[in-house]
Amino acid sequence: MIKEYELGTIVQMKKQHPCGSYLWEVTRLGADIKIKCKGCDRIVMLPRNKFEKDAKKVITEK
Known part of the structure; x- marks a missing residue:
């Protein structure tokens, strides 16, 4: 579970996307x-609590 992220942050998710990538870029913050x-x-929109639970680690920060 991660808490430190902002716009432009690249995060690694726990589950692989069907295209084969684990890496995602944060493009909007809010609820x-x-x-x-x-x-x-x-582009996928997730509730904040699901995103924080499914994100494994921060790869790069802005």
């Missing part, structure tokens, strides 16, 4: 978090 897959550019 929901919008993340973009670094492999296929798919």
